[in-house]
Amino acid sequence: MKSSPRIVFVSSEVVPFVKTGGLADVAGSLPPAMARFGHEVTVILPAYRSVDRKRHPLSPRGAALDIPIGKGVKRGNILASDAIPDVSVRLIDQPEFFGREGLYDAGGREYADNAVRFSFFSRAVLELIKQAGTPPDVIHCNDWQTGLIPVYLRTLYRQDPFFRKTRTVFTVHNVAYQGCFPPEVLRDVHLPDRLFVTEGGLEYYGRVSYLKGGILFSDLITTVSPTYSREIQTEEYGYGLEGVLKSRSADLRGVLNGIDVQEWDPAEDPHLPGPIRSGSEGGKERAKRALLEACGLEYREGAPALGVVSRLAIQKGFDLLEGAAPRMLDEEIRLIVLGQGEKRYADFFRRLMRKYPDKVYFKQAFNNRLAHMIYGGCDLFLMPSRYEPCGLGQMIAMRYGTVPLARRTGGLADTIRDEDGKRTGYLFRGYHQDELLEAFYRVLKAYNHREEWREIMRRGMSGDYSWEVSALRYIGLYLRLLKGEFPHRSP
Template identity: 40%
Template sequence: MNVLFVASEGVPFIKTGGLADVIGSLPKELKKQRIEVRVFLPNYKQIPQDYKEKMVLKKTLQVPLGWRNQYCGILEYIYQDVTYYFIDNQYYFYRDRIYGYNGSFDEAERFVFFSRAVLEALPYIDFQPQIIHLHEWQTALTSVFLKAYYQHHDFYKNIRTVFTIHNLKYQGIFPRSILGDLFDLQEEFFTMDGIEFYGQVNFLKGGLAFSDKITTVSRTYAKEIQYPYFGEALDGILRKRNNDLYGILNGIDEEVYNPATDPHLFVQYDDHSIELKTKNKIRLQEELSLPIRPDIPMIAIVSRLVAQKGLDLIVHVLDELLSEDIQLVILGTGERHYEEIFLDAMIRYPHKLSVHTFFDEGLARQIYAASDLFLMPSLFEPCGLSQLIALRYHSIPIVRETGGLKDTVQSYNEFTKEGNGFSFTNYNAHDMLYTVRRAIHLYYDKENWTYIHNNIAKLDNSWKASAKQYIDLYHHLLQG
């Protein structure tokens, strides 16, 4: 089976969020399971030069874009047995940021070009995909263009499409006036059942309307987004496409996130040497100028500091939380409002709170390895990567039961000895605080604490099971 991934970012070339981790890991696992996978990405300025130097120019062509034709170079690079193609156009992709160019419809133009260029490039790469697997709004129009321009050509007529929503909140909405400038579509596509969205053009909605199958990144999120609270005004079309909507949980690359081999850690450990986490805690306390107390429960937050991550709950009870005998370590950047609140609290609680309003991968790994508990009370969470990494490093998660958090963290039951973390249901600050206090209480109950760690050791959050579900979906689609 030939599958083509199309995305706007991917590890190790370019990353702003969890999407890039998926694109860096899932194709590798599909290859292991005997699926031929290739990947298209934009050739951004920020891609490291040592990768660029190894890219091979396959073809140059002109891509139709409304009333104009634009240059497109197709570059090829094989990385860890996966073939990557990079769409090259310096005007669109050699910029200081990879996203955020909203003036004069420029952001729309860049990804209309990318989506169209992928389809134009296919006949020149010696690879005919049976399935094109699209990710996020930046690639969603590929499904629309395939239906509008290409489906009657022999090369394209049997290609099927899968569209994955990683976060429904980000949709790519632009004024209707871009239709005349960038598109040459018939009016049948600009309808309530197509790309029209309250008089504007919605790229992601195009992917929902015209892709053959739709997936999102957890089973619970697939259900949640069919209701108005989580549906971001697209719940109607998602309910309409219910029979074609699947929730497939993300995994993590367990070779990358492995405390037994992680070079960032002070002391490496595995499932059979969890006691070595204490040595990591002591070393991190020294580094962060916290009191050296191996016995104290250390709680970690490694997160974007934005409302989605449940920070309003933490802020609301921050003083009550810090009245407990704990240490709290926060790492992340985001909204200035939250950064200032946490930095101000660090002045008041210098022996309990350590705040770092930047992001450093090495420090993040050290925090995962040192911490006993990991706090992630998200307002909504399509899948979540941080709780999976925390589990891998035996930092026991405390989460709100939403999206992928509900699917990956089972609240511990002292009677059945089942569960791998702690959770609460309502978006309520004192429900969260109660759950934190319960976790702290069980931290001192060594028998139950050992049961939780033993349960975590049995988990498999790798991509293996998820890749199998994607393969089943691909087969189902082709047979359908």
């Protein structure tokens, strides 16, 4: 068995080309981290219309791909880019499917042909790999948009000698997004009707689930944190797929995401008034004063600043804040919120800002400079999530000496330590405002003991949150998979 596996990493979105969520960050950061360890990595994604081809030039590569869809054939072209260092990047160009404004939807409505769009992409990936001429050791798929790749390898390509030794890894970034379609799509995407069964098939409450296909037909399943890998096997977090995930529990692992430690470097951040370094409070204090001034809030000695940088969604726990915030704001604190999303929560934060104009600042947008200033200038970072597969905000915050206050779920539970002598942040367990408030008052008590607080900051800043840690973990899993430690099985 080779010590340096050849890896193909497939994702429906990849930074720096296109992004709607955290999947794009993973797909743009994990492959180059693996390449830095000497591995041969190819990344494949669709050539969406929204890719900026002036900033990231694309060049034709190889012959066209003719992919059967329905009763016809759709042609795709292969484009190449050198935008990701040390990684071969290929984009599949098919204007009818990918020449649209949005990646998955228009105006919040999913495209009606998403089933065939991403079936085309999945088969085109396999044909592109064959055209390249050398079988990969591992095809690493991500979320429902690539869920049919393992299915095709076990059905249409089952007898193809080219893929005989290739193994598949499927990462579930968020089990709530399942790629569900009417059963008749099976014929459109050239899969047998026998797959429309509950046990060992793609049937999911009367529909076809591409996510379920990826989970059942891949050789190894991963999620983006160890705790989330356990949570999604329960009714509370499994979104109806907990039984399927339990059936693959022996082949299910959790690997934490990393953060871009060059983008998020407190010692070299151009958005801050000066460097923030462990063991020195001066940089942190200057960053706090600059943040409060930018937000029109008065600086007051001993008044901690709480920051939020988030999508405004129920997943993020903001319904807890609706009840807890008035009591929190009875204390001498500052609350600075940056985010966009559901109107309910935007309206709530606007009301708070009107009621407490000297304590609360809310900006409904995503502003990269302000995000950096919040991570650098706040004392606390608030993440009361209902569920959080991994979460990046808490890792960025700790790197900047900002202490997280979060719910003990998913990646938050795996990255934040809340134990005497080892503490890097504060956690609460139950999804209830009283537990949030109890943790908040613990934080205030610690904040007023400056030596204890400095030690918590120091521990958080000393953590290694880089993608290299994640890359080594994945490479280890690939090698174990290729050694046969995970059974290569059919449903």
